[in-house]
Amino acid sequence: VTAVVVNGRAYHPPAAPSVVICADGLDPDYLDDAFARRLTPRMAEMVEGGAYAIASAQVPTFTNPNNLSIVTGAPASVHGLPGNHYLDPDGREVQLTDPAFLRAESIHAGLQAAGVPVLIVTTKDKLRRLLGRGGVPCFSAEFAHQQEFAGQPLIDLVGRPNPGIYDWDSSHYAIELALALIPLAEPQLTYISLTDVVQHAAAPGAEVSDRYLRRLDELVGLLLDQGLKVGVVADHGMRAKTGQDGSPQIAFLDDALEAAGVRGARTILPITDPYVRHHAALGSACWVHMPAADLERGWDAIAELDGVEDVISGDAAAARFSLPRDRIGDLFVLAGRGTVLGTSPGAHDLSELHGPLRSHGGLHERPVPMLISERLTPEAAGLLAAGATNADIHHLLLNGVA
Amino acid sequence: VTAVVVNGRAYHPPAAPSVVICADGLDPDYLDDAFARRLTPRMAEMVEGGAYAIASAQVPTFTNPNNLSIVTGAPASVHGLPGNHYLDPDGREVQLTDPAFLRAESIHAGLQAAGVPVLIVTTKDKLRRLLGRGGVPCFSAEFAHQQEFAGQPLIDLVGRPNPGIYDWDSSHYAIELALALIPLAEPQLTYISLTDVVQHAAAPGAEVSDRYLRRLDELVGLLLDQGLKVGVVADHGMRAKTGQDGSPQIAFLDDALEAAGVRGARTILPITDPYVRHHAALGSACWVHMPAADLERGWDAIAELDGVEDVISGDAAAARFSLPRDRIGDLFVLAGRGTVLGTSPGAHDLSELHGPLRSHGGLHERPVPMLISERLTPEAAGLLAAGATNADIHHLLLNGVA
Numbered sequence: 001v002t003a004v005v006v007n008g009r010a011y012h013p014p015a016a017p018s019v020v021i022c023a024d025g026l027d028p029d030y031l032d033d034a035f036a037r038r039l040t041p042r043m044a045e046m047v048e049g050g051a052y053a054i055a056s057a058q059v060p061t062f063t064n065p066n067n068l069s070i071v072t073g074a075p076a077s078v079h080g081l082p083g084n085h086y087l088d089p090d091g092r093e094v095q096l097t098d099p100a101f102l103r104a105e106s107i108h109a110g111l112q113a114a115g116v117p118v119l120i121v122t123t124k125d126k127l128r129r130l131l132g133r134g135g136v137p138c139f140s141a142e143f144a145h146q147q148e149f150a151g152q153p154l155i156d157l158v159g160r161p162n163p164g165i166y167d168w169d170s171s172h173y174a175i176e177l178a179l180a181l182i183p184l185a186e187p188q189l190t191y192i193s194l195t196d197v198v199q200h201a202a203a204p205g206a207e208v209s210d211r212y213l214r215r216l217d218e219l220v221g222l223l224l225d226q227g228l229k230v231g232v233v234a235d236h237g238m239r240a241k242t243g244q245d246g247s248p249q250i251a252f253l254d255d256a257l258e259a260a261g262v263r264g265a266r267t268i269l270p271i272t273d274p275y276v277r278h279h280a281a282l283g284s285a286c287w288v289h290m291p292a293a294d295l296e297r298g299w300d301a302i303a304e305l306d307g308v309e310d311v312i313s314g315d316a317a318a319a320r321f322s323l324p325r326d327r328i329g330d331l332f333v334l335a336g337r338g339t340v341l342g343t344s345p346g347a348h349d350l351s352e353l354h355g356p357l358r359s360h361g362g363l364h365e366r367p368v369p370m371l372i373s374e375r376l377t378p379e380a381a382g383l384l385a386a387g388a389t390n391a392d393i394h395h396l397l398l399n400g401v402a
Numbered sequence: 403v404t405a406v407v408v409n410g411r412a413y414h415p416p417a418a419p420s421v422v423i424c425a426d427g428l429d430p431d432y433l434d435d436a437f438a439r440r441l442t443p444r445m446a447e448m449v450e451g452g453a454y455a456i457a458s459a460q461v462p463t464f465t466n467p468n469n470l471s472i473v474t475g476a477p478a479s480v481h482g483l484p485g486n487h488y489l490d491p492d493g494r495e496v497q498l499t500d501p502a503f504l505r506a507e508s509i510h511a512g513l514q515a516a517g518v519p520v521l522i523v524t525t526k527d528k529l530r531r532l533l534g535r536g537g538v539p540c541f542s543a544e545f546a547h548q549q550e551f552a553g554q555p556l557i558d559l560v561g562r563p564n565p566g567i568y569d570w571d572s573s574h575y576a577i578e579l580a581l582a583l584i585p586l587a588e589p590q591l592t593y594i595s596l597t598d599v600v601q602h603a604a605a606p607g608a609e610v611s612d613r614y615l616r617r618l619d620e621l622v623g624l625l626l627d628q629g630l631k632v633g634v635v636a637d638h639g640m641r642a643k644t645g646q647d648g649s650p651q652i653a654f655l656d657d658a659l660e661a662a663g664v665r666g667a668r669t670i671l672p673i674t675d676p677y678v679r680h681h682a683a684l685g686s687a688c689w690v691h692m693p694a695a696d697l698e699r700g701w702d703a704i705a706e707l708d709g710v711e712d713v714i715s716g717d718a719a720a721a722r723f724s725l726p727r728d729r730i731g732d733l734f735v736l737a738g739r740g741t742v743l744g745t746s747p748g749a750h751d752l753s754e755l756h757g758p759l760r761s762h763g764g765l766h767e768r769p770v771p772m773l774i775s776e777r778l779t780p781e782a783a784g785l786l787a788a789g790a791t792n793a794d795i796h797h798l799l800l801n802g803v804a
Contacts, residue, residue, distance in 0.1 A: 003702075008718025010701060056789075078721045299412060300405075309781045309788075310797075316410025319480045319724050336784040363788035379711045382738040386711075386765035387458075395712075 006110035007074040011398045013116045014188045018229040018397055019178070022070055022390075023216070024063060024123070024171070025196025025360065027237035028054055028369045033204040034213045042221035043371060046230065051372040051381065051396075055388045057236045059321040060285035060334075061365040062271055064096055066235030067127055067193055069391040071106040071120075075322035079104040081130075082323045083270020087289055093268065097126050099133040103324070107394050109134025111189060119187035123174040123195040124165065126274055131193065137185065141165075141173040149181060157181065166277055166354070168208050171195050175219040182226065189398075190228075199238040200278040201354035230373040231397040233390045237365035241282070241340045241357045248350060248357040250282060251305040251335060254343040257288075260301035265290040267343050268329060271361050280348045282340035284362030287314065287329035299331060307339025309362065337364040374401040408512035409476040413800045415518045416590045420631040420799055421580070424472055424792075425618070426465060426525070426573070427598025427762065429639035430456055430771045435606040436615045444623035445773060448632065453774040453783065453798075457790045459638045461723040461736075462687035463767040464673055466498055468637035469529055469595055471793040473508040473522075477724035481506040483532075484725040485672020489691055495670065499528050501535035505726070509796050511536025513591060521589035525576040525597040526567065528676055533595065539587065543567075543575040551583060559583065568679055568756070570610050573597050577621040584628065591800075592630075601640040602680040603756035632775040633799040635792045639767035643684065643742045643759045650752060650759040652684060653707040653737060656745040659690075662703035667692040669745050670731055673763050682750045684742035686764030689716065689731035701733060709741025711764065739766040776803040 003010040034040040058069045058076055060083060068079040076082050080103035081096050088094045108118040112135065120131045125140040132138030139147050144154040144162040155161050157180040163170045171194035178192045198212040223230050243249050253267045271283030290298050303311045310333070317332030318325040335341050340359050342348050350357070368390050376384065380400025383392065405412040436442045460471045460478055462485060470481040478484045482505035483498050490496045510520040514537065522533045527544040534540030541549050546556040546564040557563050559582040565572045573596035580594045600614040625632050645651050655669045673685030692700050705713045712735070719734030720727040737743050742761050744750050752759070770792050778786065782802025785794065 005698075005715075008715030008721075010705070010713075074718065075721050078718075296407075299407075303412070307781070309784050311412075313407075313410030316476065316480075319410075319477050322721050322724060334785075336781055337788070363785065366789060379709070379738055382711050383736075383765065386739070387768060 004110045004114045006107045007072050007078055007104050009073050009395055011107055011111065011394060013111060014229065014398055015401065016227065016229055017188055019190040019192060019223055020070070020231040020233065020393055020397060021175070022067055022193045023232055023234050024194045025199035025236060025238040026234040026369060027199065027365070028367055030199070030204045030209060030213065031369050039210055039213050040217035042217045042224065046220065046224060046373045047371050050374050051376050051384055053370050053384045053388065054367045055233065055370040055390050055392065057366050057368050057390050059363060059366060060270060060361050061236035062283065062361055063235050063273070064127065064130065066390060068102070068130065070233065070235070070393060071108060071131060071191055072104045073107055073391050073394055074104055075391065077318065077322040077324055080324050080327070082327050085268065085270050085272040086327045087266055087268050087329070095273065097130060099129050102130060102133055105134050106131070106136065108136045108189060108191060112136055116189065117185065117187045119178070119181060119185050119190045121174045121178045121181065122193040123171050124275065127193055131191065139177060139181070141170055141177055144173070144177060149184060165195065165275065166197055168198055168212055169215060170197065172215050172219055179222055196238065197278055200358050203240065203358070224373060229397060229401065231393045232371040233393045234368035235390065236360045237367055238358055238360050239337055239364055241284070241338055241359045246356050248282065249307055249339045250342045251307050251339055252342050252344050253286070253288065253302055253333070256301045256305055257298050260297050262290065262294040262298040262301065265294065265298055269341065269343065271359070277352045277354060279359045280350055280353055282342050282348055282357060283359050284335040284340055284365065286333050286341045288331045288333065289329040290331060295330060302331065302333055307336045308333060309336040310334040334362045372396055376400045377402045406512045406516045408509045409474050409480055409506050411475050411797060413509055413513065413796060415513060416631065416800055417803065418629065418631055419590055421592040421594065421625055422472070422633040422635065422795055422799060423577070424469055424595045425634055425636050426596045427601035427638060427640045428636040428771060429601065429767070430769055432601070432606045432611060432615065433771050441612055441615050442619035444619045444626065448622065448626060448775045449773050452776050453778050453786055455772050455786045455790065456769045457635065457772040457792050457794065459768050459770045459792050461765060461768060462672060462763050463638035464685065464763055465637050465675070466529065466532065468792060470504070470532065472635065472637070472795060473510060473533060473593055474506045475509055475793050475796055476506055477793065479720065479724040479726055482726050482729070484729050487670065487672050487674040488729045489668055489670050489731070497675065499532060501531050504532060504535055507536050508533070508538065510538045510591060510593060514538055518591065519587065519589045521580070521583060521587050521592045523576045523580045523583065524595040525573050526677065529595055533593065541579060543572055543579055546575065546579060551586060567597065567677065568599055570600055570614055571617060572599065574617050574621055581621070581624055598640065599680055602760050605642065605760070626775060631799060631803065633795045634773040635795045636770035637792065638762045639769055640760055640762050641739055641766055643686070643740055643761045648758050650684065651709055651741045652744045653709050653741055654744050654746050655688070655690065655704055655735065658703045658707055659700055662699050664692065664696040664700040664703065667696065667700055671743065671745065673761070679754045679756060681761045682752055682755055684744050684750055684759060685761050686737040686742055686767065688735050688743045690733045690735065691731040692733060697732060704733065704735055709738045710735060711738040712736040736764045774798055778802045779804045
């Protein structure tokens with residue numbers, strides 16, 4: 001195999017076994033701080049001999065759309081997932097976790113079909129079926145206790161029981177699992193997807209953030225010690241969504257729509273997923289399905305809410321952010337740096353949050369770090385410098401190594 | 403009129419007469435240098451009381467797509483123009499200057515239809531019919547000697563004959579013309595589009611660059627003195643496309659395709675316009691129409707050329723950069739920071755260039771300056787900080803002033 005074309009881009013099989021880590025919610029602020037305080041010496045060393053840049057995430061900056069952009073190398077208009085969640089044509093809100101929703105194959109599926117062995121490990125089980133589409137072997141840390149590889153229970157391979165999905169080290173377990181599986185499965189390309197439970201709960205410099213980063217760094221070091229080429233990228237950033245008193249700043253759309261006399265609107269919060277303790281379904285982007293007759297009134301009502309940064313039509317959002325038009329609503333809403341979007345106060349249980357609200361979804365969580373352990377060709381370095389997206393990481397690692 | 407929805411965004415009529423200037427090819431490097439050397443005191447003062455940020459241009463970073471993005475507030479997939487030039491369905495190369503090619507109305511046409519008077523002045527006449535679509539009064543500096551307003555020859559209104567289109571001050575003439583017309587036509591919103599002849603010819607700090615910027619600054623000052631709210635943005639940046647010896651670095655696609663045995667490919671250089679002395683039709687992005695059977699071979703041949711930064715399919719490019727799929731080719735090619743794309747050496751007359759080759763079209767000319775004379779609302783300031791596009795400037799100036 002010289003190259004496999006997936007979603008309009010040609011990928012060379014890795015020259016040496018390679019790993020991409022999607023560090024969920026790893027805002028550039030965490031790494032800047034970690035590098036400044038020398039918390040992460042292996043990653044510092046890795047980028048010294050390789051590359052480090054700020055890339056852009058898919059908007060809305062949520063987990064599922066960005067994980068799929070990373071593994072397909074394509075925007076959401078191509079892979080089909082604009083959020084974690086959407087309103088289906090029958091009027092039901094549905095989690096976008098079924099592989100039937102995908103409209104594009106992954107780079108991993110394409111390489112595997114060409115005879116190149118691949119492997120995927122995800123922390124959150126919600127991504128397992130999506131990432132595994134096309135027969136890609138895919139395991140999750142969350143359900144490792146129920147899964148096995150070649151007859152061996154995964155937790156025996158790792159040597160410790162898997163933590164709960166809300167534990168600080170559930171992400172690290174996914175990397176430990178990959179470290180155990182790689183010598184057995186001998187994949188040429190591995191993808192490891194982490195969870196952002198720590199980033200939702202703690203700012204850069206907090207004790208648990210530091211602990212998370214130090215252990216992440218050790219594990220990246222172990223991957224490098226195995227001779228693997230490593231890329232690290234994030235699906236989205238993370239920001240405090242609180243006012244000066246530490247309370248959440250929430251723009252409640254349904255209340256505003258009701259006050260404006262709009263009936264029959266459906267506000268979809270596409271951050272919604274099974275892990276509500278992270279974010280109480282509060283993110284900085286959403287869309288609204290609305291009867292045409294109410295559109296203007298609803299638009300005005302939402303645009304006037306404090307902290308709402310932009311309101312555009314579904315058509316405009318699809319064109320601007322490369323989203324699948326049929327899976328977003330009639331109005332697309334972006335909240336500002338410190339604000340999230342909700343429906344009405346009663347619908348969000350803030351008591352379950354891990355701490356002061358931190359979340360993502362909007363434009364302010366679009367910058368993400370990108371780290372590559374290898375020296376790049378001038379062309380790949382140029383692309384990275386000119387502003388890559390997280391969907392470019394497999395291109396850079398597979399095609400761009402000098 | 404409270405607001406007019408154009409291409410999925412609501413625009414309020416300006417609270418006070420407002421002007422947007424598209425400073426063609428005004429790379430952020432020119433302004434950084436000008437501010438550092440205090441060449442442009444009026445613009446420095448303007449952004450001190452207002453806003454200054456780096457925004458993103460439409461890719462490919464050419465003049466027509468970006469001028470249309472600025473006046474429609476929408477990407478090229480919506481307005482329909484992916485370049486200055488394209489291959490039509492009959493197999494002819496056609497300049498994209500006829501308004502029939504446009505698929506979206508401009509903000510100016512929308513406001514005018516709602517009874518808000520508007521005005522457009524362009525330096526290059528090639529943009530006049532496009533920008534004037536929808537009955538918007540539109541004049542050009544290039545052909546000012548043939549045009550009149552309310553029975554008066556334009557050159558009498560300005561008080562001096564119009565310079566040639568390759569003269570250093572042809573852009574300034576467009577602003578002078580706007581300054582003369584605004585008191586007569588009393589537009590609430592004016593758009594002034596400049597030319598990049600100086601930027602193609604001269605780097606920041608060159609004598610003619612300085613002269614251009616000093617006079618631009620004086621004219622912006624005159625607009626501000628008339629009490630106008632002013633926004634300044636660029637359509638694209640500009641970079642030297644030369645090697646260390648000063649000679650142009652050109653990747654010749656047709657030569658590479660021929661050497662690879664590819665027949666029947668058509669390379670389209672979408673920078674092509676009537677003003678070849680600017681750039682000899684050499685830019686940093688292009689596309690190629692190619693028989694399906696040759697696609698893989700052609701793809702490899704182009705990807706291997708020195709200075710080619712990325713090659714993706716037409717489908718992938720349309721999704722990634724929001725381009726009209728039917729107006730680009732089968733392969734979309736981006737050159738690196740210092741390289742341009744040509745067909746074959748004989749097709750480009752470099753002897754006509756004004757100086758060492760400087761051009762644009764790729765990712766490295768995507769950052770553009772954005773200046774607004776007014777204090778913005780927190781939401782508009784947030785959007786600008788999070789990464790606006792040049793297509794957002796009318797939104798910021800009309801909807802985002804505090």
